[in-house]
Amino acid sequence: MNRKFNGFIAKFSGLAAVAALALCACNEQKTEKAAAEQPAEQAVAQPAEQTAPSKSLVVFYSQNGATKTVAEIFQKERNADVFEISLVQPYPSTYDSTIAAVRDQRESKQWPALVNAKADLAKYDTVFLGYPIMFGSFAPPIYSFLDSNDLSGKVVVPFCTYGSGGRKASASELKTLAPNANVTLAYGISNKRVTAEGADSVVSAEVETFFANLAEGKTEEMLMGGYSEQRPLTAEDSAVFAAATKDYAYLGLKPLSVSTQVVAGTNFLFTCEMKAFGGPATQTNVKIFRPLPGRGEPELIVVEK
Ligand SMILES: Cc1cc2nc3c(=O)[nH]c(=O)nc-3n(C[C@H](O)[C@H](O)[C@H](O)COP(=O)(O)O)c2cc1C
Structure with a gap:
């Protein structure tokens, strides 16, 4: 549902x-992984520490x-x-x-x-x-x-x-x-x-x-270590932001600057103006993760101060 x-x-x-x-x-509730995937002996032999x-x-x-x-x-x-x-x-x-x-x-x-x-x-x-x-x-x-x-x-x-x-x-x-x-x-x-x-x-x-x-x-x-200094947005940053926030229009987010952190992919920390539900403007941070090329689309991780 x-x-x-x-x-x-x-x-x-x-x-x-x-x-x-x-x-x-x-x-949606996730389907449990089939018990049958587990090797039979795992079901029988329990290491002592697991039964403690x-x-x-x-x-x-x-x-x-x-x-x-x-x-x-x-x-x-x-x-x-x-x-x-x-x-x-x-x-x-x-x-x-x-x-x-x-x-x-x-x-x-x-x-x-x-x-x-x-x-x-x-x-x-x-x-x-x-x-x-x-x-x-x-x-x-x-x-x-x-x-x-x-x-x-x-x-x-x-x-x-x-x-x-x-x-x-x-x-x-x-x-x-x-x-x-x-x-x-x-x-x-x-x-x-x-x-x-x-x-x-x-x-x-x-x-x-x-x-x-x-x-x-x-x-x-x-x-939060390893992030660059906040800097003005490039066209690439704007494209990442737009892709990750397309379902969040109601938050009225406007990116102002960004810093990045290289992990297995890239974390983007955007400083934004937010007008949630058309309310007054506040400043907030939006964290977005962009996977390595070919591993998926940028996704919004969190919006918070
Ligand atoms: C009454 C209500 C208030 C919520 N308030 C917030 C909120 O303030 N911020 C937020 O990010 N999500 C909010 N959510 C979304 C829930 O946190 C989110 O859907 C959560 O994953 C639901 O968990 P559950 O499936 O374990 O019930 C709200 C949801 C409901 C029903």
């Missing part, structure tokens, strides 16, 4: 209306399945236990009514009741906490979870899926709400990329890199 998210205007805590950054969310009690827990909420796909990859990667947050009263099935319900919850701070409010966290050192971005930060069920569970002393690794962004903002809100937890670098990926055909291998590879960065203690600043 494909659902088109058309965008919305969000209000936060009585502040002026803020244009939020939802995008097309094509929430897990010290990590993946806690996640997912309305439409994108975050669940990433949660499953985290679970496999870390051999973690899983705790899926479920709502007593699930959100409505249409996008517009979900927007209305979430807006009400944010304005009233009446977070939704959970079927399973309390997780047994005592035996875990590390909690991977996954959520969709809604109105620029966590989906409301995460506030409910934080109200009922104490993450103090835990290593908390946030991960999220989004239309266009919200990874950094949500991770910094988590640090405020769980001040005694050790909140690490966060992982985030757009809905479009998680639900694309063949995404499983792309996401798995990205999650592995993310864990390598975590293990090396890399910070946001370190990940």
